[in-house]
Amino acid sequence: MPVNDKRKIAVVGVGAVGSASAYAVMMSGLVSELVLVDINRERAEGEAMDLAHGASFIKPIRIYAGDYGDCRDADIIIFSAGVNQKPGETRLDLVQRNFAILKETLPHLLPLAGDGILLVVTNPVDVLTYAALRLTNLPPNRVMGSGTVLDSSRFRYLLSACCQVEPRNIHAYVVGEHGDTEVPLWSLANIAGIPVQEFCCWRGVPCIKTDDITRRVREAAYEVIARKGATFYAIGLAVKRICESILRDENSILTVSGLVDGQYGIQDVCFSLPSIVNREGRARVLSVPLAREEEEALKHSAGVLKSILEHLDLPHGNLT
Ligand SMILES: NC(=O)C1=CN([C@@H]2O[C@H](COP(=O)(O)OP(=O)(O)OC[C@H]3O[C@@H](n4cnc5c(N)ncnc54)[C@H](O)[C@@H]3O)[C@@H](O)[C@H]2O)C=CC1
Numbered sequence: 371m372p373v374n375d376k377r378k379i380a381v382v383g384v385g386a387v388g389s390a391s392a393y394a395v396m397m398s399g400l401v402s403e404l405v406l407v408d409i410n411r412e413r414a415e416g417e418a419m420d421l422a423h424g425a426s427f428i429k430p431i432r433i434y435a436g437d438y439g440d441c442r443d444a445d446i447i448i449f450s451a452g453v454n455q456k457p458g459e460t461r462l463d464l465v466q467r468n469f470a471i472l473k474e475t476l477p478h479l480l481p482l483a484g485d486g487i488l489l490v491v492t493n494p495v496d497v498l499t500y501a502a503l504r505l506t507n508l509p510p511n512r513v514m515g516s517g518t519v520l521d522s523s524r525f526r527y528l529l530s531a532c533c534q535v536e537p538r539n540i541h542a543y544v545v546g547e548h549g550d551t552e553v554p555l556w557s558l559a560n561i562a563g564i565p566v567q568e569f570c571c572w573r574g575v576p577c578i579k580t581d582d583i584t585r586r587v588r589e590a591a592y593e594v595i596a597r598k599g600a601t602f603y604a605i606g607l608a609v610k611r612i613c614e615s616i617l618r619d620e621n622s623i624l625t626v627s628g629l630v631d632g633q634y635g636i637q638d639v640c641f642s643l644p645s646i647v648n649r650e651g652r653a654r655v656l657s658v659p660l661a662r663e664e665e666e667a668l669k670h671s672a673g674v675l676k677s678i679l680e681h682l683d684l685p686h687g688n689l690t
């Protein structure tokens with residue numbers, strides 16, 4: 371393969387989420403090189419071997435276990451190292467443990483080459499995305515979190531079941547925190563330009579129960595964790611989708627997390643808003659029209675995230 375065609379992704383933290391992401395990336399044929407890094411070196415080696423043994427079924431790819439230094443020339447570093455929620459824990463409960471891991475690890479991953487992008491997945495993802503921005507001083511477009519890409523998919527999946535239309539034809543976003551204060555945007559949810567409630571009633575099927583769907587989207591992770599201990603397949607696909615939009619310079623609209631800089635009068639915090647994702651990363655953040663109660667809920671979400679950030683030891687200064 372010519373050198374110019376080299377595309378590389380590094381996954382730091384190859385537990386359940388990192389390995390599911392690596393599998394989805396490997397299957398996509400998006401990259402020629404995939405390096406897996408974990409503090410538990412044997413785990414990274416085992417995952418790399420297991421994935422590489424499928425080499426004859428997929429497009430050529432070099433998969434190996436590496437060190438932090440192997441991440442520096444990656445097009446994208448996926449950060450999925452850290453503890454996950456146990457039943458009864460919220461994502462925000464993980465903050466001190468995972469902030470410590472992020473702070474310890476980031477200096478070993480930098481400097482990130484050229485226009486490389488850091489994609490944070492570890493929870494609480496919005497808080498850690500902001501921390502990563504502050505700690506690395508990278509341009510805001512090059513540091514993003516997986517945010518509510520997964521939640522938007524859950525929202526679309528549940529709407530799809532109600533409306534009997536496939537999820538890819540449902541336009542619906544969840545914004546704000548990837549967590550308990552997230553905000554499904556009912557006012558914008560549509561199918562072929564028709565508001566989802568109108569679409570659903572028009573089909574003669576019972577109208578959508580918005581409160582029930584909102585609750586199920588918010589509680590989806592808790593429901594899975596209560597049954598199988600962790601979520602990993604859907605986030606693996608969400609991570610692959612973000613990487614695809616970056617590497618293929620797609621200009622896709624995804625609800626990734628990143629710096630909010632004045633949208634809805636909110637600043638100096640990271641959370642998800644519909645954003646254009648391309649080779650530059652989170653290239654443009656869209657100020658979509660919101661209903662009054664959605665805007666209030668978004669401000670509440672921002673306030674909760676800011677109150678957590680106040681307790682982290684982070685450098686100050688201008689980010690933009
Ligand atoms: N953003 C999202 O939508 C989602 C985020 N998550 C989050 O992803 C994170 C990882 O979850 P799981 O994979 O289920 O956990 P896990 O426990 O299966 O894997 C974590 C991995 O991180 C590794 N690790 C710990 N410290 C490290 C370091 N300093 N350097 C390199 N590797 C290190 C561990 O050895 C382990 O292999 C959690 O914070 C979880 O809450 C999980 C699902 C969805």
Ligand SMILES: CC(=O)C(=O)O
Pocket residue numbers: 455461493520590591601605
């Ligand atoms: C664990 C988590 O963040 C999720 O599945 O949404």
